[in-house]
Amino acid sequence: MTRAPGIAAAGLGLLALAAASLLTGVIALGPGTWDGPEALAVLAVSRIPRTLAALLTGASMAVAGLIMQMLARNRFIEPATAGTGQSAALGILGVTLLWPAAPIWAQMGTASLAAILGSLGFLLMIRRLPPTQPLLVPLVGLIYGGLLGAAVGAIGYQLDLLQYVEVWMNGEFSGVLRGRYELLWASGALTLLAYAFADRFTIAGLGREASVSLGLNYARVVAVGLLIVSVTTALTVVTVGMIPFVGLVVPNIVSRLAGDNLRATLPGVAALGAGLVLACDLLGRIVRAPYEIPVGTLLGVLGALLFLWLLNARPRHAR
C-alpha cells in the first residue's frame, strides 16, 4: 500500500502545527519562559481549546463541503457560500430577537433548523438548473447566499445588532476559551457519522437513478447528508463564526489527487481541512502580533486565490 507514508506525513504535519499553535500567542510559552502553573493554565484555558477548535472546525467544514458537493453533484459549492451558513445566522438572529435569554441549545436548535431549511431550498432550486451548465449552480448559490446574508445584515443594522452579526459571519478563534467551544465536539461526531455513510454519499454522487438502481434509499441519504452539513455549519456559526472556503477548496484538491471514493478520501479531506484552518489561524496570530487577523479573513483571501486556480485548472468539469 502506498497510503501509509501519506497518513504518517499528514499526522506529523498536524502534530507539528498543533505544537506550534500551543506555543504561539501573546503570552510567550516555551523554553526559558516556562513558569509552571501559570503556563499550564494558559494552555488549559486558552491554547488547547483554541487549537482543538481550529482542528475540529477545519475537519468538519471540509467534510461538510464534500458532502454538499456530492449531494448537489457539483464541485463548486460549499455551505459557507451557498446559503447554509447565512441561514444559520438568520436563525440565531431570530432567536436573539424573540428570546434574548435563550439557552445555548435553543440557539443551536434554531440555527440548525434554519440551516436545514436554507440548504433544502438551495438543493430544490438547483434541481431545476440544466445539467449542461454546471457553473450556474455556484452562481445561484452565491446569489442565494448573498441575499440571505444581506437579510441578516439589514435586520442586524435595523436592530443595532451588527456587532453580533459580525461575530457570526466572520469566523475567528481568538474568543475560544475552555467552556466556550465544546459544542464543536458535536461537529466532530457528525464527521464520524459522515464516514459511516461514506459509501452511500459516493453512490449518491452518481445521481438519483444510479442510487436507486443500487438499492439505496436515496431520499434518506440526502436527508442524512443535509443534516450533517446543516448542523455542522450551524455549530460552527454559533461557536466561532462562519469559516469560508475550507469546504470548497479542500475537497477539490483531494478529489484532483485521489478521486471521490469517500471511503478512501474522507479522512484525507478532514485532515487537510483541519491543517488548513489551523495553519491560517496560526498565521493570523503571527503576521501582526500582538494583534490578530481573523481566520475567516485570511481564508477568504487564500481561498479565493485557490478557487480561481481550481476554476482555471479544471475546465473539464466546467463543460
Place this chain on the structure above:
Amino acid sequence: MIEIRQVSHRIGGTPILSDIDVTIPKGGITALIGPNGAGKSTLLGLVARLERLQAGRIAVDGLDVARTPTDRLARTLAILRQDGTVAARLTVRDLVGFGRYPHHKGWPGPADRDAVEEALEAFDLAPLGTRFVDTLSGGQRQRAMVAMTYAQGTDYILLDEPLNNLDLAHARALMQRLRGMADRHGRTIVVVLHEVNYAAHYADRIIGLRDGRIAAQGPAPEVLTEPTLSSLFGSPVRLGRVGEHTVVLHHA
C-alpha cells in the same frame, strides 16, 4: 417474468404511456424498439422503480416494484439508463465495485472482488482499472457503466440504449456478451435498441412501442416484417437478406 398490467403514465398532463399490458417471460433477450418519444425509456424506468407508478401494477419475478423494499429489488433487478454522465471522480475498478453494493452494503468480501475482476475482464476494462472515469472516452465510460450493471449480478437486467457511444466492435461484443448471459446464465435482459438490426440478430422477442402504446409484440421473426416496422416507425422499411441474416434497410 416481468408482468406489466394496465400501466399508464403522464408527465405534466401529457400521456406518455397508455394501458400497457405485457408479460416478458423469464430468460432471453427482449428488445424494446420504437420511434423517439414512444415511451420506451419511461416504461423501463417504471419497471426499475426509478419513476413512481401512477396507474397499474408491475411485478418482477413476483416482486411488486411499488411495494418491495428498494434494496431487495436491487438484488433482483439492475438498470442502466442512457444518461451515464458520471460527475464523480472514481476509478473504473471502484465504479464497477459499486455494482456489488446491494450484496455487500459496504463490506466487500472475496466473492465481490472476484465478481468485479470478472466484470472488468468481460468488458475489456482490466487495463483501465486504475483510470479515473472522467478521463475516459465516451465509449470506454459507457463500457464501465455496463460493467457495473453486469457486476450487480441480478437475474433481470434492463439497459436503456447501451450501444450509445460504442464503436461497432464494442457494440457487437456487448450484444454477444448479453446473448451469452441469457443463454448460459439464464438471465433475463430487456434492452432498448435504436438500431433495429441489433434487435433482428440478437433479440428473442421484440416489443414495439409507438405513441405510448404497444404497437407490436412477439417473437422477433414475427415482428420483423416490412409492414409492421414501416408502420411502427412511420417510415418505409425494407428487409433484405445477407446469407442467413435478415437485414433491416431503413437508411436508404
